[in-house]
Amino acid sequence: MTTLIWGAGAIGGVIGAYLARAGHAVQMVDIVADHVEAMRTTGLRIEGPVEEFTQVLPASTPEELAGTFDRIILAVKAHHTSDALEQLLPHLSETGYVVSAQNGLNERVIAERIGAERTLGCFVNFGADWIGPGQILYGNRAAVAVGELDGRISARAQAVHTLLSIVEPKAVLTDNIWGYLWGKMGYGSLLFCTALTPDSMSDAMARPEHRAAYEALGHEIMTLAAAEGVSPLGFNGFDPKAFRTRDAEGMRVAMETMIAHNRKTAKTHSGIWRDLAVRKRKTEVDAQIGIMVGLAQSHGLTVPVLTRMVELIHDIEDGRRAQSAALVDELVPLCV
Numbered sequence: 001m002t003t004l005i006w007g008a009g010a011i012g013g014v015i016g017a018y019l020a021r022a023g024h025a026v027q028m029v030d031i032v033a034d035h036v037e038a039m040r041t042t043g044l045r046i047e048g049p050v051e052e053f054t055q056v057l058p059a060s061t062p063e064e065l066a067g068t069f070d071r072i073i074l075a076v077k078a079h080h081t082s083d084a085l086e087q088l089l090p091h092l093s094e095t096g097y098v099v100s101a102q103n104g105l106n107e108r109v110i111a112e113r114i115g116a117e118r119t120l121g122c123f124v125n126f127g128a129d130w131i132g133p134g135q136i137l138y139g140n141r142a143a144v145a146v147g148e149l150d151g152r153i154s155a156r157a158q159a160v161h162t163l164l165s166i167v168e169p170k171a172v173l174t175d176n177i178w179g180y181l182w183g184k185m186g187y188g189s190l191l192f193c194t195a196l197t198p199d200s201m202s203d204a205m206a207r208p209e210h211r212a213a214y215e216a217l218g219h220e221i222m223t224l225a226a227a228e229g230v231s232p233l234g235f236n237g238f239d240p241k242a243f244r245t246r247d248a249e250g251m252r253v254a255m256e257t258m259i260a261h262n263r264k265t266a267k268t269h270s271g272i273w274r275d276l277a278v279r280k281r282k283t284e285v286d287a288q289i290g291i292m293v294g295l296a297q298s299h300g301l302t303v304p305v306l307t308r309m310v311e312l313i314h315d316i317e318d319g320r321r322a323q324s325a326a327l328v329d330e331l332v333p334l335c336v
């Protein structure tokens with residue numbers, strides 16, 4: 001079965017290159033025409049400390065694509081999910097399904113549009129950057145999980161797990177994909193905070209004067225997860241329970257472990273930072289953190305630190321403020 005990868009940037013590109021190199025049929029789709037041209041002619045170069053290789057890949061723009069597919073891995077930024085879905089739907093077979101290899105709760109958006117029974121959940125935490133046409137930095141290995149939205153272990157989830165295990169041998173087939181996605185929401189909120197600054201993820205998280213902000217962000221998301229009835233799962237140092245209960249020692253260990261994890265990656269800064277500092281474009285803040293603020297309101301919860309952080313990211317996106325550690329200073333008094 002051919003796997004259609006919709007959005008062939010950092011995450012989609014790494015997945016596609018690994019699957020194709022292992023002999024699996026893939027079709028890459030991306031809106032960046034010169035990237036598409038590079039992938040299908042000179043190939044997609046995977047660089048960095050994990051592995052280096054070049055893989056020529058069948059690739060097209062959405063307009064060029066023909067045919068229908070049973071399995072589509074969606075790997076666009078969260079705020080492009082709805083538009084990409086509309087474009088890919090004519091190419092999804094009647095019995096086909098979409099796997100979201102993204103950050104955020106995009107599975108909700110996809111399930112709303114095509115049905116939960118046609119949506120598969122996926123969590124990715126390895127680090128990669130799209131450097132230019134046909135060139136991706138694969139910065140580090142990290143946790144990956146896949147599972148059905150209702151937790152059952154299906155044949156198709158097993159099939160996707162087999163494929164993702166080619167990219168990440170420790171990939172998990174889970175009966176709690178929402179737990180991983182919410183865990184990543186917690187960790188992701190910390191990543192947004194690091195992107196308020198010019199610093200690397202590790203350097204930003206290591207500032208003792210900002211520790212309260214990271215703890216409060218993790219706590220606000222984990223409190224929200226509990227209100228949603230989800231049991232978030234930990235990975236690569238993030239410890240949901242420590243943040244939910246505000247266990248000081250647990251959070252200290254979690255922060256130190258996440259700092260150490262990110263010291264080892266060649267992708268020193270988050271994708272959010274890269275959107276702000278390098279790509280000079282909108283981040284996923286509304287599609288990821290903005291919806292958390294809305295959800296909090298629906299539960300009668302207040303999330304002052306998340307709310308202010310969204311405003312500060314908007315300030316950087318819109319050119320009113322520059323990335324600076326001073327922006328995180330502004331979050332600290334809100335942490336009670």
Ligand SMILES: NC(=O)C1=CN([C@@H]2O[C@H](COP(=O)(O)OP(=O)(O)OC[C@H]3O[C@@H](n4cnc5c(N)ncnc54)[C@H](OP(=O)(O)O)[C@@H]3O)[C@@H](O)[C@H]2O)C=CC1
Nearest residue numbers: 007009010011030031075076077078084102103127128130
């Ligand atoms: N990079 C990482 O290390 C990690 C990323 N993630 C998550 O994975 C998801 C993908 O991120 P990432 O791979 O970094 O993003 P990239 O920007 O590197 O790749 C996304 C690609 O999709 C293209 N695209 C946008 N809209 C469409 C569309 N409608 N149809 C087809 N292609 C489209 C983009 O083009 P253009 O650039 O022009 O918009 C881009 O080439 C995000 O949710 C991210 O948060 C999760 C873990 C780690």
Ligand SMILES: CC(C)(CO)C(=O)C(=O)O
Nearest residue numbers: 125126127128270271272
């Ligand atoms: C930092 C990373 C790669 C997670 O490890 C990430 O999710 C991002 O850049 O958005």
